[in-house]
Amino acid sequence: MKVTCEHCGLPFAAVRAKPGRALYCCSGCALAARVPVDANGQFPVNGALVTALGLGFGLFNQLLFWLLAVLVARQPGGVENAGRLAWVSFGIGALVWAAVAACQARVGARRGADWVLAGVVCAGLAGSWLVAAPGLAFAANAVLAIWALRGLRRRKG
Numbered sequence: 001m002k003v004t005c006e007h008c009g010l011p012f013a014a015v016r017a018k019p020g021r022a023l024y025c026c027s028g029c030a031l032a033a034r035v036p037v038d039a040n041g042q043f044p045v046n047g048a049l050v051t052a053l054g055l056g057f058g059l060f061n062q063l064l065f066w067l068l069a070v071l072v073a074r075q076p077g078g079v080e081n082a083g084r085l086a087w088v089s090f091g092i093g094a095l096v097w098a099a100v101a102a103c104q105a106r107v108g109a110r111r112g113a114d115w116v117l118a119g120v121v122c123a124g125l126a127g128s129w130l131v132a133a134p135g136l137a138f139a140a141n142a143v144l145a146i147w148a149l150r151g152l153r154r155r156k157g
Contacts, residue, residue, distance in 0.1 A: 007033040008151055026114070027100075028151030030107035051103060052149075058096040059138075059145055065089035066134040089134040090125075093141050097125055100141075100148050117147050 003014045006022040007029035014023055024030040034048035043049070066089040073082035101118045124140035 005029050005151070024107065024151070026148070026151040027104045027107050028149040028153075030151075031149065032152050034107075055096060055099055055103070055145070058092055058099065059141055062089050062092040062096060062134075062141060063138050065092060066138050069134060086132065086134045090129055090137055093125055093134070093137040096141050097121060097144065100144055104148060114147075117144065 001014055002011055003023050004011050005025035007024055010025050012025045022033065024033065031048055031052055035043050035046060035052075037043045065085050069082040069085035069089060072078040072085060097118075101122075104114050104118070121140045121144040125137050128134065128136035128140065
């Protein structure tokens with residue numbers, strides 16, 4: 001069934017549409033619709049905004065621990081501690097992935113492309129864990145975050 005996004009107005013196919021429930025083409029549109037902005041550019045602090053900022057903080061910390069691992073590994077005798085920092089980066093990355101996937105499911109961004117990309121990113125996270133490449137894990141999560149927020153800049157018009 002063809003429907004239009006409540007935030008940006010783009011048409012998209014929806015498998016299920018409940019009457020009276022807003023539908024969004026992506027989680028970025030769902031986030032933008034849940035964080036209203038007044039004429040002065042001010043917006044209230046609400047659960048959707050705090051969740052988005054928390055996920056951004058998690059992604060930042062994944063990057064931070066990876067870069068710390070790189071720096072510590074260059075120090076004499078720092079390889080063991082660098083490995084620990086890399087594992088922390090992997091753990092944060094797994095949590096961020098799970099939270100983004102859960103948020104997408106919760107807000108109604110259930111298009112097939114969303115799930116395919118989440119699966120590809122999950123495989124990328126697993127592969128980066130197998131080859132011990134926390135930078136690759138961060139890149140995979142960054143792609144997922146950019147994909148999830150792609151609707152923030154779109155407006156109905």
